[in-house]
Amino acid sequence: MTSLALRRAPAVLLALVLAVATPVALSGPDRAAAEPRPVDAALESYPLEPVDEVSALAAEPDAATAPDDADEAPDDASADHDSEEHASDDHAGHDHGPSDPEGSDASGSDEEVRSDVVDLEGRPHVVGVTWPEGEVSETATVELREEREGEWGAWQEIHVEAEEGPDPGTEEAEQARAGTMPWVSTADALQVRVVGDDESDGEAARLDVVDTTVTAADEAVTADVRGGAAAAASRPTIHSRAAWGADESIRRGSPSTGEVKAAIVHHTAGSNNYSQSQVPGILRGIYSFHVKGNGWNDIGYNYLVDKFGGVWEGRYGGTTRDISGAHAAPFNSSSFGISVLGDFTSYTPPAAVPAALDGVIGWRLGLKGIDPAGTTYLEGEGTSPTVIGHRDVNQTSCPGARLHAMLPSIRTDARAAQGTMLYQPSINRTRYGYGSAGVTVATAASRALTWRLTVTSPCSDGPVAESSGKRSGAGAFTASWNGRRADGSFVPPGRYTVTLTGASGTGTRATALSSSWTLDVVARSDSPPSLCPPRLSGRDRYAVAVSAAVEKDSRTRRVVLVNGASGKMADALVAGPLARSDDAVLLLTRAGSLPAVTRSEIVRRGVTDVTVVGGTASVSSTVVRELRSAGVSRVERVEGESRYEVAANVARRMAGGAPVTDVVAASGQEGRMADGLVLSGPAAALGRPILLLRSGEVPEATAAAVAELGVRRTVVAGGTATVSAEVLADLPRATRLSGTSRYAVSATVASWARGQGVDVSGVLVSSGVDAALADTLSGGQLARPILYVRADAYPRAVRTWLAGAATDEVTVLGGTSSVSMVTGGAVLATVTR
Structure with a gap:
């Protein structure tokens, strides 16, 4: 410089x-x-x-x-x-x-x-x-x-x-x-x-x-400046703060937000004699003056326009957010400020200026559903046009007499630039009891259009209900929906999204920006089930286990504690039936520390007895000390030299010295436990322990338990790739439950459970993806059949089984990243049709 x-x-x-x-x-x-x-x-x-x-x-x-x-x-x-x-x-x-x-x-x-x-x-x-x-x-x-x-x-x-x-x-x-x-x-x-x-x-x-020194970068950035009008749904060209060289290191504080109700037009005053390449430097100058001279946090205006029609981002925080500027106290939080570079007291703005203002103001107010030619209410000012000059709210000559005189035409042209619009739509209610008459939306159209109200559920892959109508011209109207589906039935209880759209033809300018509201339909005693199944979820696998435990028994002071890590799942696989037999709930931990959500649940219950499944490599002594500090008076550990011996010792603990005629068995090898996990619920319901196998042999610890317990019948989950035919031959009267995939295996296990007398009127659905299998092992304590789905897919084998089963209740295990809302809804729809 x-x-x-x-x-x-x-x-x-x-x-x-x-x-x-x-x-x-x-x-x-x-x-x-x-x-x-x-x-x-x-x-x-x-x-x-x-x-x-x-x-x-x-x-x-x-x-x-x-x-x-x-x-x-x-x-x-x-x-x-x-x-x-x-x-x-x-x-x-x-x-x-x-x-x-x-x-x-x-x-x-x-x-x-x-x-x-x-x-x-x-x-x-x-x-x-x-x-x-x-x-x-x-x-x-x-x-x-x-x-x-x-x-x-x-x-x-x-x-x-x-x-x-x-x-x-x-x-x-x-x-x-x-x-x-x-x-x-x-x-x-x-x-x-x-x-x-x-x-x-x-x-x-x-x-x-x-x-405001001009640099080569300034000349490059202004070589092709474009302004002009744009449809409300189309963002006009707005040059970023980076484009004009805003030094973010001098900006102070964090942006604050308000609620935009109006646009306030300014001019910066001073010279109109600047070139296109000088614009970025002038913006830098105003920025520096506002921050270092006035002591403000940032440049005061939200947008700036130059006399060539270029539009520039002003105050930091995003061009689509309601960022409070420093341009028209005390109305900064209820408006956005747009300032034109120059003095328009007696100098008429070039045609590019109102054209750029039309586009930016129409677009920005359009995002809020505001009519540039309409009125609004400003606290401290009263009813005001939605597009005003600075002089209209403060004692000032800004934005200059010549620019201020253009505001009436800018309002009209900004409205035209918006295209088809639905202004300030509002819904009459967002909550009502099942069987009521729906909702009404009040709005105003910018021109003749066709409107549509669409009702959707997060658990449905298509609209639940729709209504539509026509508006013959510009002006206020109402759009209503009677609360019913196409077949005449009321939508069931649940949470929905109501969306209003409007169109006067095809294309961006002919399509209004949509508005949406969340609607809660509240159940009554005679209501049908919701479109969304109940869900046992949490922010992680440890929280999901807490949800499942509360579902099983919210008061018991007895807990079975296992490692929830994917690599330690073998110990957890056999723990569901143990928790059931001990009248305990199953909770998960990390190897070296007790998760906060697990500790909180233990403290909430006032837990006195904990049975730890697994050795110290699985659940460390540190965790045991944390249990005692949380008020647990008795900690017992069931362990062994290997996961196979741990499973065998859990079986012995469940037997209590009595013979065990029937057991279930599954692979204990990493990457092959998915088939066995779906045995946990039915095994818990039947009171049968789970023993672990290798794909090619019966481990010594498992064989010893089979002999000691007097096992006479064995049920094994998985195909020959998981448990070989030779292994089955070494087990007493073994029956294989298999399928073409883990999803098909889960259906086969559910059919077997039904044949054994397990109640299948209520089933659990969880993800069959390896990363989410921990949710399945937490569900084992609930003693219900468990069916696998994908996050965003509903396998045919599971759909077929549910369609033919006497099941009318489905509960999802895990969050929406494990089982999506739509997948959960599709499963529930199968059993409630």
């Missing part, structure tokens, strides 16, 4: 140097981001001093550069520029106050402080005057004059924006400084003064100047 030069000794300079990164990236739906590149920028601060302490040249620059009455000459900038040929002229005068041709105090007071003259070299700079809140009186006037080609223009007022800033009472407002609007100057030099300060000498004020 070329440093600014003072026309006096540099000792008065106070410099605050800020690093600003300028990238070469454009945002928008069809632009790829490029790597940002840093460029130095600086905010330099200059004190204001009494006139007699300012150097002679600085105090009276006219004497050295112009005739004595130079201040009386009209400033070119005050001419009225209406025609296209003046589109590049500098700021077209300011109606904030009169000029002072004699250089005297505009208020009539002798109080005056001035800055030195600051050289700007004819390049755009963002300037303004700031001071600590209350240090400059409200009666004071802040003025600026600019030098061009050796001639000084008249003093002109820079408006003090008391309401342009953070909302009162916010943390951002507490650190803010008072001051003027940022002024974009393209002069060769400038000077400011504060006059008429009748309460203080004004020396607390300072002049803040930000250089």
Whole structure:
């Protein structure tokens, strides 16, 4: 950056140097981001001093550069520029106050402080005057004059924006400084003064100047600037903060959000004489002035528009979120601010400006279902148009008379840019008892359209119910649904989503943005079952086990505790029947520590007795100590030299010295236990222990248990790849339960359980995927058949079994990542048809 030069000794300079990164990236739906590149920028601060302490040249620059009455000459900038040929002229005068041709105090007071003259070299700079809140009186006037080609223009007022800033009472407002609007100057030099300060000498004020140096990256990012209107459902091209080089390191705090109800249009004031490539630098300048000059957290505006029709992201937090800006206190949280670069007091904005405003305002308000040509209610203001100028809510001339005069047409054109819209839809209720008459949505159409209300359930893969109708033209109407399905029956109890859509044809502009509401239909004593099955779930496998335990018995103080890790599942596989026989519940732990959810459940129950299944490598001594610290008085461990011996010892514990005629058996090898896990529920129901096998042999510990217990019949789950024919031959009167997949095996096991007298009116459904098998072992304690499904698929073998079974209740084990809502709903639909 070329440093600014003072026309006096540099000792008065106070410099605050800020690093600003300028990238070469454009945002928008069809632009790829490029790597940002840093460029130095600086905010330099200059004190204001009494006139007699300012150097002679600085105090009276006219004497050295112009005739004595130079201040009386009209400033070119005050001419009225209406025609296209003046589109590049500098700021077209300011109606904030009169000029002072004699250089005297505009208020009539002798109080005056001035800055030195600051050289700007004819390049755009963002300037303004700031001071600590209350240090400059409200009666004071802040003025600026600019030098061009050796001639000084008249003093002109820079408006003090008391309401342009953070909302009162916010943390951002507490650190803010008072001051003027940022002024974009393209002069060769400038000077400011504060006059008429009748309460203080004004020396607390300072002049803040930000250089807006143009870089090659700025030229690249503005090479193809596009603005213009866009449909409400189509995002207009909005250049990102990275594109204009926002240095995120100077931004403070976190974005706060409100509720957008209106758009407030601003102008930045100052020069209209800037080039396209200078726009990013000007944005950086305003950003630096707002943060380092005004003391705000960020740039004050949510969006900025340049005179070429380019649209730029302002305040950080996202262009689609209701981010509270610092542009129109106290309405920042209920509006978004969009500011046009330039001064439109007497300069008519180029056609690209209203076109860009039409598109952005129409799109942004469209996201909220707001009519740009409608009205809203602003707290403290009352009923207001939804698109207003800054002057409509605060004492200011912003956004300039010429731009403000365009607001009526901007409202109309922004509405047209939205295309087909459904404005501010609201539903009459979101909860009612089963058998009631449905819901009604009130809204307004932007044009003739066909509307549709669609009712969906998370457990259904298609609409549950629909209603539709037509609106013959723009205006308010209601859309109703009677609470019934197509067959005339009321939708069953449960949670639904009601969505309103509208269309006047095909394509984006002809399709309204949809609105949705959550609807709860509350069950009565005579209600049919919900479309969604009950679910035993939790944030992890340990929480799922707690849910299953509560379902089994919410009060027992006896617990069987096993390792829930996938690699330790063999011990857990045999624990379900043990928990059932001990009148205990089954809970899961980690090897080295007790999960918080498990500990909380143990404390809640006041557990006194815990049986640990597995050796110390599976459940460590540390866990046992944690159990005792949680109030458990008795801890027993069933262990063995191997998983096969652990299973055998669990079988002995269940037998209690009595003979065991029937056992079930399954593979104890890693990756082959899925078939055996579905035996856990039926085995628990029948009171039979589970013994473990290898695919090619009967382990010694298992054979010893079979002999010692006097086993006479064995049921084995799995095909020959899981348990070989030779192993079956070594077991007493073995029966194989197999299928073409683990899903088919689960159906085969359920059929066998039914034949053994196990109640199959209620079944469990869980994921057959290896990563989710822990949910199945937790369900074993419930003593019900368990059927496998995929997360988003309903295997044919399971569907066929359920369709032919006398089952009317289904409970899902695990969260929606294990078994989706739609899959659970499809399973329930099979048994309730």
